[in-house]
Amino acid sequence: MAVSVDEAVSTGPAPDHGPPARRLGGRGRSVVEIALLTVLAVVMLFPVLWMLETSIKENRDVYAIPAKFFDFAVTLQHYKDVFVAQGDGRTPVSVNFLNSVVVAGASTVLATVLGVPAAWAYSRFAVKAKKDQLFFILSTRFMPPVVVVIPIFLMYRQIGLYDNKLGLILIYTAFNVPFTIWMMKGFVDEVPAEYEDAAMLDGYTRLQAFWRYTLPLLVPGIAATAVFALIFSWNEFVFATFLTSSDSVRTAPPAIAGLIGGTTTDWGLVAAASVVFALPVLVFAYLVRKHLIAGVTLGAVRR
């Protein structure tokens, strides 16, 4: 590491003109950088590690003082408890997970199906007062959920959407559509309109032209946008808390929060449920990471 140290303490007149990519690459890192990054990583990752540990400790080790970091007996009982009820059948938490999957999945699909064509239209056509319309669409996101949740609660109770998965799906879609339109418009703007022009002269209708030649180019953007929408719906807490009451409808975030409290808290169960809850989005984002990065940089860097 001698070279790196030299580099770090160098005060000579030869400043590092290397491109950022090289500086961030493995070899050029100084000891100071590594130390700082390690501290940062420990601070950031500690809660996660602790959650992972707690989820595989036996209950008496969870409460042990001083805390046991390494020498505890490993058990998967908490994970079993998340899914399998005593006796037989499903646990409430597993039903909550299923609800989360349904609600987040459906609202993401809906927001994408509605938002992508809208973004295309805003990008391609001369719409009257386009900027005002786009601003209005975005402005629906200015209101924090807590502010609107009470009126929505009242309305939902009237029309039977209270404690109803459809109600959650709709409200999440409403929150995700503006975001989808804005993000996707950036991606559509990047795709030259002339591909569609050429396709129309080839003999396709405008929609066919979009479907055949523009949509495939938008896939990375759609993947990126959908991940963000999915994360919002998956993690959403306020609406889920206020607009649901029964376990058959409730999604995971309020349900997990509900496990804490009462006379005793089964921390092992809470930790295991949290791990299970965190995984899908991580895995999904990891799977589409190529599209995600291509998508985000395409939208942000060019033009």
Added chain:
Amino acid sequence: MGTVAAQGLRKSFGKVQALDGVTLDVPDGSFFVVLGPSGAGKTTTLRAIAGLEKLDAGTVHLDGRDATGDAPAARDLAMVFQSYALYPRHTVYENIASPLRARRCSSSEIAAAVQKMSSLLHIERLLQRRPAQLSGGEMQRVALARALVRSPRAFLMDEPLTNLDLKLRVEMRTELTRIHRSLGATFVYVTNDQVEALSMADQVAVLKEGKVQQVGTPTEVYERPANQWVAGFVGSPPISLLTCRAEGDRLVGADGWTLPRPRWATAEDGQALLLGLRAEDLSVEQRGDASLSGELYGLEPLGDRTVVDVRVGTEIVKVKARPTVSGTPGERLSVTVDLDRAHLFDAGSGLSLSEAGR
């Protein structure tokens, strides 16, 4: 059939008036060239004909039928885009096949047609590549192939040869002319290259700032330019324009030279004029009765000929001469003028005065 008639096309982009009343009448089967400098509105004109641009005013008739509001697909036109607009995710083969797929041709028909086009345009080797793996000239030929692969009512071509190297461009020029003849189809061909326009066109429309300056055969546009601007734009080396005025039976230059006034020049006494002289109508080698005197300013040897720049007073006159001509700058010269072939323009309006008298 394949007539294209555009009437009074107007289109503005914000403050830019891209088309300012463009009227074109393209006869069936003709090679119609729209010639103009960059920004003249050539692309916009083609896009308007194709139905890709929403017009502020004007109509487009195809085969005599009003097609102004028709969708592009309904117009049965094929277009070569200036930017090629090749589909980036598709192979060259699929790009060329696209118009046939839209018409649900069988795959054997498609294979045959693509094969024929690609051998015609020398792109057989490229069929499995994607557009990103092609050079500019190759992309241009693929774009041409995609248009030529079917038989539309008319072909719209937006500067399809500009990115080719000179040899290939000359070759493709002949090739396109040949294709045009053999298909008997209507071509509306946009270019900013006057050589291309003059060599390929049946009819040329000269466009400037969204206005049609002149429509005519290449000979008409070259020999009888409607105004000073067309005269200056068409022809290489460019026409020399000298400021002068009419006085009795003479033309008197701003720099003091005089020439006999051509019989056909109907200018009024004292009217400010521009005398337009093409390089090939001037000579430094022969003697004639009408001549200008000046001094040698520079020589431009071009291989088959040399262009001699002669300074007459404060203005430069370009004279075509044999390649063997020589001289030293500053040397006195006499330039013989073929006045029958000269052009006169009104200095104010720029309009030609030659037409009426001839």
